Amino acid sequence: MAAAGARTKELENNHSDCFVQLSNPNVATMKEDVLYHFNLSTGTHDFPALFGDVKFVCVGGSPSRMNTFIRYVASELGLGRPGEEYPNICAGTDRYAMYKVGPVLSVSHGMGIPSIAIMLHELIKLLYHARCSNVTIIRIGTSGGIGLEPGSVVITQQAVDACFKPEFEQIVLGKRVVRSTDLDERLVQELAKCAADLSEFTTVVGNTMCTLDFYEGQGRLDGALCSYTEKDKQAYLHAAHAAGIRNIEMESSVFAAICSACGLRAAVVCVTLLDRLQGDQINSPHDVLVEYQQRPQRLVGYFIKKSLGKA
Template sequence: MDCTCDYILPTQPNWEQHYENCRVKWNTRENSECQQNNDGTLPLRNAHLLKLDCDILYHMGLDTQTHNLRDMFGDVKFVCVGGTKYRMKETAKYMAQILDIQCDFTNIVKQAHRFAMYKVGPILCLSHGMGVPSMTIALEELLKILYYAKAKDPIIFRLGTSGGIGVDPGTVVISSSGLSDTLEPCYKLAILGRERKFPCDFDKRLNQELMSVAVDEDFKTVIGVTLCANNFYRGEARTDGAFCDYSDADKQEFLQKLVQLGVTNMEMESTAFAAFTREAGVRSALVCVTFLDRLLGDQVTPDKEVLAEWQQRPAKIVGNYILKYYKK
């Protein structure tokens, strides 16, 4: 089998030799053919789409008849997604600055009134809202955009905020895998009334490359498991929500169990993000900064200036990674 890796950085000692979506690894791991065309474009995963005269991407306000998606997005190599519209616009501005690209920062999907999308040369920045349902809607339509655009070897990064588990606030966590809210290493989705489970590991080689860039920064970055909660308060074992039917001792027992499972942070999208990108055969990474150590409390207490600086940290790592690719 021929290697299909589009290497971003040269291989270093002890690194994985291939990305997870490389044909060499895929065909020995999965029960299906490698989800990547020979030219690096994405194959169509849903044959029903062939029956449509026009595919309407409703939540983006785009469609395949009115818009030439190949002209609009065909050069996209990197995609950054995150929760808020503001954060993704700031990410777009940062990418434009470090790559020295002129951009008017027009929200490409403004007409749909749901998400925000900015294009900076070969980089797409997209907000996806909060939680798995909102994120997966945005992600599925993003993947269809990349398919119709015939984008080659795209890489998707989720840049987020999270609650740390046993790490100092301000630490950046690169996720090795997701963990469901029932502490299972999978993403669970009910399809036609039956629950199905999908693997949710992230690309080891990509994570190693990101860590090699992160060591140059003046903040701490670690790789660890990320818990995906379905609710910000009780779902994340907080005691400061409108409801709480467990004790502080119960909460600490749960959090210590997470520590034993290798969990270093918690947020609300990780399992689905890993599962969807993996199923699509797209390399992805989850890079989140922590706002607090949940072992010590529930509320986010740093002032706005500190939080604003911390929020930039995932973008700094990913931005420097992208910059190294284009310098190469």
């Protein structure tokens, strides 16, 4: 029994020392690492002092949305005062915005795969240099639904490409490199349980299609270019639905691929702004869209609060 207890303790200690790792041996040999798009550097900033306590990282497209999220989380965790402002840690650049309160980091990633990929490379290096451990990273955002009422929240089971394949393809040194888009299954279930606890809005677990474009790449009929018909579009979207896809956005595949390659526990939680089977344009009133966008924030905020034993 004593040996079993010691083994349990050893496993607990190993888990508590699960530091963020990179899939790049070159970084460890660098005298200084300049995170150019964050305007941060290991030569000018004390990363462990600034970020060493981070356990939760939430990323989303809009700087203003991520600022709203950090203020919301601060209030939920009892870490801030009403009306308190949080400085943008990346104020020296106009590429991304970053905010922090307690163990939570909130970072904007812009729109599309190239923008979020650049941000993730530097974000994960930041966590590595800060010696962060047991980090959970979640993308919160908006999407187009497939067969769902607007305002529904989708927790991504699997990120897939526009051909419904669970992979992310990139050309590296002229060669095709394909990475898996696996997400943490346990985290998906934890988030689904939190959604059930809240019971505030429709939440489903489903696949998410990640595209390279908002218009033709997603089968819209209202772009500057269109080479297909409404019938073609409907056939494609119904095929996607049959493949388990419940929403479409433009970041999940590279997010899943990079996080998985670096061993990070990751999830994607997006609200749907419209049902693409019913139309292409987002025309809900502004106040309705604002409330929709708050839904992933409320779910993830509750998850963080529960994880910290404050729910």
